[in-house]
């Protein structure tokens with residue numbers, strides 16, 4: 482009986498903590514944008530972060546998108562063959578799926594595992610070893626020195642990576658179309674470009690930008706709020722990655738809905 | 747001058763500071779002693795504004811600091827140098843970059859003099875040729891001394907030393923004692939030292955204050971503290987296991 486009484490309390494606390502977390506993360510976003518707006522950007526650090534996020538993530542993004550494009554061509558070709566007796570419109574399926582959905586989503590998922598985790602772990606370690614406190618005593622603010630460069634790096638590099646991922650994935654699809662299904666490459670390209678327009682492209686880019694902001698703010702927030710030594714850093718890292726992934730997948734639906742409503746893609 | 751008045755601080759349900767009153771006069775060195783976990787580091791962090799008390803006021807040069815907004819607080823914090831108990835070096839930066847960090851931010855000296863100042867500060871704490879090492883390559887005592895070099899580099903008016911001699915050999919500990927005295931005598935720095943090293947406390951302090959059960963008991967000159975009639979102070983400075991301070995140990999041996 483006692484245990485059952487604790488349940489509402491438990492849920493209540495959970496909701497309060499979540500609300501508090503969202504509030505703090507929102508405030509962090511506000512502060513970050515504020516410092517960027519005032520022009521307080523440490524470019525040396527920002528470029529280093531851009532290299533870390535963009536360049537270092539490129540190989541894994543390239544590999545995963547190439548295979549994603551290939552499997553899309555394989556699956557759609559097979560399905561259409563079953564239905565229509567020949568593999569048609571493979572370029573259209575591969576192109577739309579990548580540009581509007583899989584490019585941004587897969588890139589963001591990979592980035593939340595690679596970059597989000599490392600941001601949460603690095604900043605969390607700095608928090609528990611008092612390096613964040615030390616920043617204050619040496620005349621700077623952790624948001625300015627640590628959050629701003631990481632934020633700029635993510636919101637610029639993730640959309641770029643997502644565009645790269647589209648292009649590489651489409652080439653993966655091309656490979657399968659030509660060699661597995663024997664479709665001439667001109668038809669593959671026509672299938673893509675006869676149907677796709679600029680709106681579809683922006684649809685994907687806008688989503689990847691918003692996903693990037695989710696990932697980086699969540700990870701920085703988890704790092705800054707980290708408590709309790711190595712264990713705390715581990716927890717912060719796990720929850721940063723988990724929350725980012727869930728937010729990407731759930732918000733994807735609503736963002737798509739909204740963008741379609743606004744006639745973007 | 748720093749004035750701490752009625753400061754209370756708690757974490758969750760754990761009350762750490764229960765009304766601390768303390769005054770640190772200009773150009774004096776005040777040492778805070780007290781048992782492990784009694785809240786000395788927490789008190790220093792409240793004074794510099796890294797933690798906010800639930801109750802009470804803190805004045806730095808007459809300005810109340812516990813309710814300042816962030817940018818005003820940052821200005822006050824620039825007057826301080828802080829040696830963290832765990833050194834808190836930035837481990838992504840080299841030793842040289844660590845020591846230069848505050849100088850680069852606060853722009854107190856021209857950029858072309860920063861390199862020289864960094865070497866000077868490292869030399870003051872007995873370190874040479876380590877500028878290009880990363881903190882992970884240093885010993886515990888070396889980290890502490892780099893932390894000290896970083897805290898004094900921008901020539902702050904106030905320096906807070908959280909256990910400056912812990913982890914150092916006796917000779918190096920005395921070198922650091924001399925440095926603390928030098929900074930006070932030559933540059934008129936006002937210091938707060940937290941230490942368990944009574945020898946160091948007697949040597950560097952103008953006054954010693956003991957923190958016990960969340961309050962300051964018996965502040966006085968080193969001699970007054972040494973000969974204190976207060977049972978708690980006496981037990982602590984003499985390092986006796988028997989007395990009014992009980993550590994909640996399981997005394998079955």
Ligand SMILES: Nc1ncnc2c1ncn2[C@@H]1O[C@H](COP(=O)(O)OP(=O)(O)OP(=O)(O)O)[C@@H](O)[C@H]1O
Nearest residue numbers: 757758762780781782783784785786787788789831
């Ligand atoms: N961030 C924090 N969250 C929760 N509790 C804390 C925090 N910081 C300190 N405490 C608690 O406050 C008390 C005082 O800690 P503090 O670090 O000030 O001790 P101290 O006097 O400096 O001890 P020592 O001499 O061992 O360094 C401790 O019991 C500690 O558990």
Ligand SMILES: [Mg+2]
Nearest residue numbers: 786787831908
């Ligand atoms: Mg301490």
